[in-house]
Amino acid sequence: MLPDAATRHELRLLAAARPALAALLVAGRRAVPLRRVPRLGWVSADPLVAREVLTDHRSFTLVAEGGVGHLWAQVLGDWVVEKFDGPGHHDLRTRARDLFTESSAARLVGGAWSDRLERARADLRAGPVDVAYLARVLVGRMLGTLLGLPVPDDAAARDLFATGERLAAIALGSAADTTLAPDAVARARDIVARLTAGVPDAWRAAGPDTLLGRCRELGLDLRETTGLAALLMVAGTETAASAMGRTVALLHDTGAQHRLLAEPDRLPDAVREGLRVTTPAPVIGRSVRRDVSVAGRRLRAGERILLLTWTADTAAGGFDLDRPYAPQTRQLWFGAGRHQCLGAALARAELSALLGVMTGDGRPWRVLHRAPARRCLIPTYRELTVTAAPGA
Numbered sequence: 001m002l003p004d005a006a007t008r009h010e011l012r013l014l015a016a017a018r019p020a021l022a023a024l025l026v027a028g029r030r031a032v033p034l035r036r037v038p039r040l041g042w043v044s045a046d047p048l049v050a051r052e053v054l055t056d057h058r059s060f061t062l063v064a065e066g067g068v069g070h071l072w073a074q075v076l077g078d079w080v081v082e083k084f085d086g087p088g089h090h091d092l093r094t095r096a097r098d099l100f101t102e103s104s105a106a107r108l109v110g111g112a113w114s115d116r117l118e119r120a121r122a123d124l125r126a127g128p129v130d131v132a133y134l135a136r137v138l139v140g141r142m143l144g145t146l147l148g149l150p151v152p153d154d155a156a157a158r159d160l161f162a163t164g165e166r167l168a169a170i171a172l173g174s175a176a177d178t179t180l181a182p183d184a185v186a187r188a189r190d191i192v193a194r195l196t197a198g199v200p201d202a203w204r205a206a207g208p209d210t211l212l213g214r215c216r217e218l219g220l221d222l223r224e225t226t227g228l229a230a231l232l233m234v235a236g237t238e239t240a241a242s243a244m245g246r247t248v249a250l251l252h253d254t255g256a257q258h259r260l261l262a263e264p265d266r267l268p269d270a271v272r273e274g275l276r277v278t279t280p281a282p283v284i285g286r287s288v289r290r291d292v293s294v295a296g297r298r299l300r301a302g303e304r305i306l307l308l309t310w311t312a313d314t315a316a317g318g319f320d321l322d323r324p325y326a327p328q329t330r331q332l333w334f335g336a337g338r339h340q341c342l343g344a345a346l347a348r349a350e351l352s353a354l355l356g357v358m359t360g361d362g363r364p365w366r367v368l369h370r371a372p373a374r375r376c377l378i379p380t381y382r383e384l385t386v387t388a389a390p391g392a
């Protein structure tokens, strides 16, 4: 059966980001429960296997070759190993637990975005709006707020977003090898130093109502706070902007926007479905720490496993506001186990806020022009220009 228009647009985004990634994610439908693929290692698109791997911290790690922590240890320093995966991680997560609750996330979005969202609402009433650009500006503003950096206007927000993007791009090509070349390490360190330049002052002086001030109150020292800030920047930048643009497109392409406009209380369903169908972090890698059996196969210490979360999450079908909660995938788009996304509540609040603007006037929107971003880590729209229908 041919894919529908919404799925075709999504597949095009994946292919534009990285053709090899798109091929892996689609062919990966056969990697259930688990397959060994030359050069890549073990691959699985089975949500139950993914959960088993992500919650078995004794057998799998993200700080050895094959995991994202391995990348960051090279950039931030060896202390990351203990803080990302050792006992220090448990301690850090326990203390950081209340950084992004539902209510603190809503406060953060209100504080960082309300005036810009107001303007977006007016822009949408007046004519076409590039939602992909808007998402980058909004996320850039959030980054400034989280990092204690000034963001006086859209240009500054966009630049901040682009700097976060450049940092993430250094991880490009790490699917088969997470060892960075020395010049990549130097570039990444330079970007981290620039982006976290505001952290020491904010950590010392900011009030407890700010993220960095709260880090201090929670007992995170300056190095931990700087490391966490760098992590937020990478983990929460492109992922959030990708989900925002793509969900607006999906609501349009599937026609579900009409339903949402008629039933605004379905907003949380639109957010959940948007995150499921886009799964902005489409693959999660782990390194096998010790010999272990998974789904009847024997995995050996030192091997790697790629969990195709996009493939697992989208196996149920396309965007559908009526799709019930799926217990087997749960919120796999945010990972699982002890590294499950720390910013999940913030990501949901960000997406809700944008969809609130899109639906606020009760008018459906039309996509006038769209273009995918090319050669990037997270599949996303470079441009998504929409216009609201007149009247209503």
Ligand code: HEM
Pocket: 062, 068, 093, 231, 232, 233, 235, 236, 237, 239, 240, 243, 275, 279, 280, 281, 284, 285, 332, 333, 334, 335, 336, 338, 339, 340, 341, 342, 343, 344, 346, 347
């Ligand atoms: C739609 C948006 C987002 C998606 C899909 C997403 C997805 C994920 C996933 C899959 C992981 C687990 C990675 C792994 O296990 O290797 C993760 C971890 C993380 N995310 Fe997110 N994320 C999003 C937004 C955010 C935001 C907005 C922030 C904060 C500003 C954030 C902060 C983090 C952090 C700090 C971690 C590492 C947690 C740890 O290792 O303990 N994320 N995210």
